[in-house]
Amino acid sequence: MKEIIVVAEHRRGELRDVTWEMLSRGRELSEGLGGELSVALLGKDVKNLAEALKPKANRVLLIEDNRLEFYNSETYEKVLTQLITERKPMLTMIGHTATGMDFAPSLAAHLKIPLATDCIGIDAKDETFALTRQIYGGKINAAVSFLKKGPQYMVTLRAGAFPVIEKEPLSGEIVSVPSLLTDEGLARRFLEYMEAAAGEVDITQADILIAIGRGIKDAENIPLVKELADSMGGVLACSRPVVDKKWLPKGCQVGTSGKTVKPKIYVAIGISGAFQHVAGMKGAGTIIAINKDPKAPIFGVAQYGIVADLFKIVPVIKEKIKQLKKS
Numbered sequence: 142m143k144e145i146i147v148v149a150e151h152r153r154g155e156l157r158d159v160t161w162e163m164l165s166r167g168r169e170l171s172e173g174l175g176g177e178l179s180v181a182l183l184g185k186d187v188k189n190l191a192e193a194l195k196p197k198a199n200r201v202l203l204i205e206d207n208r209l210e211f212y213n214s215e216t217y218e219k220v221l222t223q224l225i226t227e228r229k230p231m232l233t234m235i236g237h238t239a240t241g242m243d244f245a246p247s248l249a250a251h252l253k254i255p256l257a258t259d260c261i262g263i264d265a266k267d268e269t270f271a272l273t274r275q276i277y278g279g280k281i282n283a284a285v286s287f288l289k290k291g292p293q294y295m296v297t298l299r300a301g302a303f304p305v306i307e308k309e310p311l312s313g314e315i316v317s318v319p320s321l322l323t324d325e326g327l328a329r330r331f332l333e334y335m336e337a338a339a340g341e342v343d344i345t346q347a348d349i350l351i352a353i354g355r356g357i358k359d360a361e362n363i364p365l366v367k368e369l370a371d372s373m374g375g376v377l378a379c380s381r382p383v384v385d386k387k388w389l390p391k392g393c394q395v396g397t398s399g400k401t402v403k404p405k406i407y408v409a410i411g412i413s414g415a416f417q418h419v420a421g422m423k424g425a426g427t428i429i430a431i432n433k434d435p436k437a438p439i440f441g442v443a444q445y446g447i448v449a450d451l452f453k454i455v456p457v458i459k460e461k462i463k464q465l466k467k468s
């Protein structure tokens with residue numbers, strides 16, 4: 142039987158969107174291959190999550206252990222090594238997220254299974270898989286294949302790259318897999334979740350986000366955009382370089398290593414649209430991009446685009462809003 146295993150990702154009692162995305166694509170692949178779809182759920186007291194996953198797979202492989210309460214690359218690697226060695230799935234799907242990027246390479250190396258990372262497309266082809274990955278900061282989609290012929294493969298899939306397609310529910314069964322974990326050899330330990338500092342605005346709750354990128358050039362230019370945000374009743378957000386330069390706090394960062402936001406309106410100003418950023422904001426209702434480069438990838442996800450120098454256009458928009466408010 143050709144089995145595909147999706148490794149469920151969850152945090153603080155909630156399954157992450159990438160899990161549903163992988164299950165959706167995994168189901169299409171397994172149906173095409175005449176195989177079965179399983180989802181591996183590692184955690185402590187996560188039966189409620191197993192129940193939620195049941196309709197999306199043929200089986201939920203539930204591994205519960207006190208040591209799995211929080212994500213830890215060491216425990217994940219040990220448990221998944223055991224599971225994959227026993228079940229020999231044709232394909233293991235892992236999210237290309239902070240955690241997936243952390244454990245997938247060492248897991249694949251340990252098991253000597255070829256791994257393709259950060260895929261935005263995957264199709265079954267001649268007993269192997271044809272993959273799509275992006276290169277040159279998302280400007281080119283490259284068709285890639287595994288050098289080594291199976292029988293087992295592993296992929297990490299980019300979060301937000303695969304749509305969640307609603308299908309007839311499956312009657313997945315929950316299979317409890319005993320954990321063979323011991324404390325022996327565990328060097329890493331979870332300490333705490335870092336909460337946003339008091340007083341910081343939670344950008345995930347805002348309806349309107351005005352996000353700035355490296356195009357803003359200097360911290361002293363931020364008030365220009367802050368005034369625009371205030372006039373629109375919006376909140377400031379940003380890309381990673383703005384945080385790296387300490388122009389705005391980490392809590393404002395949108396993207397794979399920042400926050401995932403779904404505001405009604407997202408205005409990206411001077412942001413190129415690297416996939417790490419886009420993954421965090423592509424779920425916004427309406428995306429408006431301002432960039433002086435007409436080839437910037439952000440225009441590929443924006444519904445409205447303005448090709449212009451932000452220092453010229455932002456004051457014009459601000460003025461227009463002021464006039465509209467007066468009238």
Ligand SMILES: Cc1cc2nc3c(=O)[nH]c(=O)nc-3n(C[C@H](O)[C@H](O)[C@H](O)COP(=O)(O)OP(=O)(O)OC[C@H]3O[C@@H](n4cnc5c(N)ncnc54)[C@H](O)[C@@H]3O)c2cc1C
Pocket residue numbers: 353354355356357379380381382383394395396397398399400410411412413414415416417418421431432433434437449450451452
């Ligand atoms: C592991 C990892 C995780 C990452 N996580 C994140 C993340 O969570 N979030 C994130 O954002 N990035 C993240 N990155 C970084 C990401 O790859 C990009 O480098 C980053 O998003 C680029 O930010 P930017 O668009 O602001 O800057 P740039 O790519 O430098 O783009 C600046 C844009 O501004 C435009 N511009 C310049 N001047 C003007 C002007 N006067 N008027 C109008 N437009 C102008 C330019 O045309 C350009 O498109 C991550 C990278 C790695 C490796």
